[in-house]
Amino acid sequence: MGRRGLAIVLFGSLLGACGPKSPREQIEGRGQSVASWAATAVMIGRTWLQGDVPTVYAQKTLRSAGTQVTSARTSLERSARGEPLALAAIDRYGRLARLLARMAAAVGTDDRAAVARLLAQLPEEAQSIRALRRQSQSGG
Amino acid sequence: MRLFREVLDSQMVDRDGRQAGKVDGIVAELRDDGPPVITALENGFPTLFRRVSPRLGDWVAALGRRYGVRHGEAYRIPRSRVRGVGIDVKVDLDATETPLFAWEHWLREHVVDRIPGSGS
Amino acid sequence: MKPKKLLQVALGVLTSIGGFLDVGAIATAADAGASFRFRLLWVVALGTLVVIFLAEMVGRLAAVSKHAYADAVRERFGFQFYFWPLLAEFIVDFLVLGAEIGGVCIALQLLTGISFRWWAIPVAFAVWLTAWFGTFKVIENSVALLGLVTIAFVVGAFHLGLPWGEAGRGFIPSAPPQDAAHYWFVAVSIMGALVSPYVLYFYSSGAIEDGWGTRELQVNRLVATVGMGFGSVVQMGMLATAALVLAPRGISIDDYGQVALTLVGPFGLWGFYLFVASLGVTCFGACMEQGLETAYISSQAFGWNWGESKSPRKAARFSMAYTLSIFASSLIMLAGIDPLKLTMFSMALTALMLPLVIVPLLVIMNDRNYLGEHTNGWVTNLAVGLIIGLTFVLALFAIPLEYLGG
Numbered sequence: 001m002g003r004r005g006l007a008i009v010l011f012g013s014l015l016g017a018c019g020p021k022s023p024r025e026q027i028e029g030r031g032q033s034v035a036s037w038a039a040t041a042v043m044i045g046r047t048w049l050q051g052d053v054p055t056v057y058a059q060k061t062l063r064s065a066g067t068q069v070t071s072a073r074t075s076l077e078r079s080a081r082g083e084p085l086a087l088a089a090i091d092r093y094g095r096l097a098r099l100l101a102r103m104a105a106a107v108g109t110d111d112r113a114a115v116a117r118l119l120a121q122l123p124e125e126a127q128s129i130r131a132l133r134r135q136s137q138s139g140g
Numbered sequence: 141m142r143l144f145r146e147v148l149d150s151q152m153v154d155r156d157g158r159q160a161g162k163v164d165g166i167v168a169e170l171r172d173d174g175p176p177v178i179t180a181l182e183n184g185f186p187t188l189f190r191r192v193s194p195r196l197g198d199w200v201a202a203l204g205r206r207y208g209v210r211h212g213e214a215y216r217i218p219r220s221r222v223r224g225v226g227i228d229v230k231v232d233l234d235a236t237e238t239p240l241f242a243w244e245h246w247l248r249e250h251v252v253d254r255i256p257g258s259g260s
Numbered sequence: 261m262k263p264k265k266l267l268q269v270a271l272g273v274l275t276s277i278g279g280f281l282d283v284g285a286i287a288t289a290a291d292a293g294a295s296f297r298f299r300l301l302w303v304v305a306l307g308t309l310v311v312i313f314l315a316e317m318v319g320r321l322a323a324v325s326k327h328a329y330a331d332a333v334r335e336r337f338g339f340q341f342y343f344w345p346l347l348a349e350f351i352v353d354f355l356v357l358g359a360e361i362g363g364v365c366i367a368l369q370l371l372t373g374i375s376f377r378w379w380a381i382p383v384a385f386a387v388w389l390t391a392w393f394g395t396f397k398v399i400e401n402s403v404a405l406l407g408l409v410t411i412a413f414v415v416g417a418f419h420l421g422l423p424w425g426e427a428g429r430g431f432i433p434s435a436p437p438q439d440a441a442h443y444w445f446v447a448v449s450i451m452g453a454l455v456s457p458y459v460l461y462f463y464s465s466g467a468i469e470d471g472w473g474t475r476e477l478q479v480n481r482l483v484a485t486v487g488m489g490f491g492s493v494v495q496m497g498m499l500a501t502a503a504l505v506l507a508p509r510g511i512s513i514d515d516y517g518q519v520a521l522t523l524v525g526p527f528g529l530w531g532f533y534l535f536v537a538s539l540g541v542t543c544f545g546a547c548m549e550q551g552l553e554t555a556y557i558s559s560q561a562f563g564w565n566w567g568e569s570k571s572p573r574k575a576a577r578f579s580m581a582y583t584l585s586i587f588a589s590s591l592i593m594l595a596g597i598d599p600l601k602l603t604m605f606s607m608a609l610t611a612l613m614l615p616l617v618i619v620p621l622l623v624i625m626n627d628r629n630y631l632g633e634h635t636n637g638w639v640t641n642l643a644v645g646l647i648i649g650l651t652f653v654l655a656l657f658a659i660p661l662e663y664l665g666g
Contacts, residue, residue, distance in 0.1 A: 032512060039510040040518050047521075052528040056373035061517035068514065126510075149335045149342075151563050162334070162563035183563075192343045227326055244565070247576040257393045258579075259571020 023086035030072040031133035037065040038126035045119040066100035153228040160235035164188040184214030209246040215239040274404035276487020282546035283363035284453030287603040290519040293502025298430030303447045307454030308492035319480035322467035325630040329464040330560035348613040355606035357550040358592035362599030363543030366516045384590030387547040403545035412534040413497035416526035420504040445662040451651045452610035457617045458553045465556040555581035611655040
């Protein structure tokens with residue numbers, strides 16, 4: 001086998017090991033990013049209420065957080081195939097995305113009370129997303 | 141023979157100390173009674189890229205014939221014009237009057253001079 | 261040391277810091293800190309060591325042999341070899357410059373809320389305008405001076421209360437606690453960001469433009485060590501603020517909007533603006549250097565008349581080269597490619613191409629025809645060669661794993 005042959009085999013086996021992802025793997029992989037976005041929203045919400053970040057920034061970043069979570073949800077929907085854990089995650093991601101969108105809107109209208117209220121719900125959402133991720137990791 | 145390696149790919153500098161391209165190729169004459177002798181230095185993209193791959197060189201030459209300011213031709217500097225070989229190769233000519241500066245002049249006239257602030 | 265020489269050293273140090281800190285440094289440090297706290301500090305230290313060695317080498321090469329780095333590689337190895345590193349460098353430059361422009365665009369997006377895509381052309385235009393009208397030294401020094409704002413990261417890290425024990429342990433290489441693939445990918449990207457060939461090409465061209473000779477060897481050593489060393493301290497500050505602000509909250513880096521929070525932690529609203537300024541200024545400076553560097557290597561590869569101190573009309577091909585590269589790269593941002601993803605990808609790609617650029621340099625640095633009595637010592641050869649080799653092997657595995665998610 002030539003050097004090129006070896007390279008093809010190596011690359012091929014690498015590709016083979018990383019085929020299309022199962023819902024479980026997705027919850028593990030993208031769940032990390034979703035949980036991180038939830039945590040980001042918490043920090044942005046808190047600092048915005050204290051006047052530590054500008055409104056344009058807070059609104060824009062919360063919006064893109066919502067978009068990211070929605071895209072994670074969409075790709076999970078495509079591969080869920082009725083698996084209970086995946087369905088639970090889809091539901092959670094959807095709730096989080098709605099929460100983030102509402103928060104972005106509240107920041108935009110300078111509705112501090114609403115932001116504070118939504119902010120209070122975030123840690124619980126983040127908690128359950130992390131729990132789902134742990135479940136998918138343990139294979140339970 | 142050592143001279144080939146020393147000259148090839150060196151910077152050429154003209155009479156007035158201008159950077160005048162690199163030695164992209166060497167034209168040598170084979171002799172029966174001794175080592176080959178350098179007769180000229182060559183500069184030009186076709187010569188240069190032919191060294192990477194003949195096909196690439198031909199392609200560059202075709203492109204040059206079609207669109208290039210230098211018409212895809214290599215420029216030859218006869219050995220008699222070569223003055224010294226040190227860090228740079230000194231050539232006894234005014235580079236601005238040769239194809240070595242054809243692109244420089246074309247770009248200056250057609251693009252650079254039309255943009256404000258290009259200096260003098 | 262005479263006052264004039266001292267000034268030369270000070271300016272050199274400043275510009276080295278400027279060259280060192282860019283979009284890659286910020287993104288990789290933030291990712292490392294947020295995902296792995298202080299555990300990747302050793303990679304920053306190792307990369308710094310290598311880049312100090314390498315900057316000193318290209319400076320020495322310029323001072324002793326009067327050859328810029330690109331000049332020397334073509335001459336020593338012939339164009340049939342040099343074509344490949346040249347091609348690789350053009351590709352990487354195109355992507356990295358895109359990422360640097362993206363950094364400035366993101367800074368403007370953070371400030372105004374207007375999407376980075378819309379800033380691509382205005383930013384490219386501003387960069388080009390500065391290169392076209394400005395004289396090199398003035399631009400370089402003012403950008404470098406403004407770049408001192410990045411010290412905020414170091415101050416911030418201390419302000420937050422640096423856990424000395426944990427940070428200290430970060431300097432000892434260790435295996436990742438979890439997520440090994442990402443750990444090594446970030447490690448490789450840090451190396452790519454630190455040991456970026458463009459900084460070396462740029463440094464070497466600067467030394468030629470300043471007409472360095474053997475008398476500058478001492479200045480060269482000092483500038484390379486202090487400049488790059490200082491830049492590294494700032495990068496460590498970035499890593500530390502990310503480790504102290506983002507990691508405990510469970511924030512990992514998917515977007516520059518998250519990186520902006522690193523300075524909000526210690527400084528509040530001021531921190532936000534300090535971050536925007538740091539990102540904007542360092543990336544703007546890097547855009548200039550990157551654009552000019554592409555023009556330098558084109559000119560040195562093909563023997564054109566070059567120099568930023570020449571007016572555009574005195575160096576038409578040179579000035580067209582940077583014009584073209586700046587606007588071409590801005591198209592990547594205009595197309596809306598995610599700047600953070602582009603940054604991480606192009607840093608990793610840089611790591612992959614390092615041997616192609618560094619090994620020829622090492623060969624030349626041991627060639628008495630170029631360096632005379634100033635050739636490399638064996639320790640330098642071994643250390644740099646080994647680290648570059650390891651980085652390459654790691655990159656070979658880490659990049660596919662990161663993108664195919666093994």
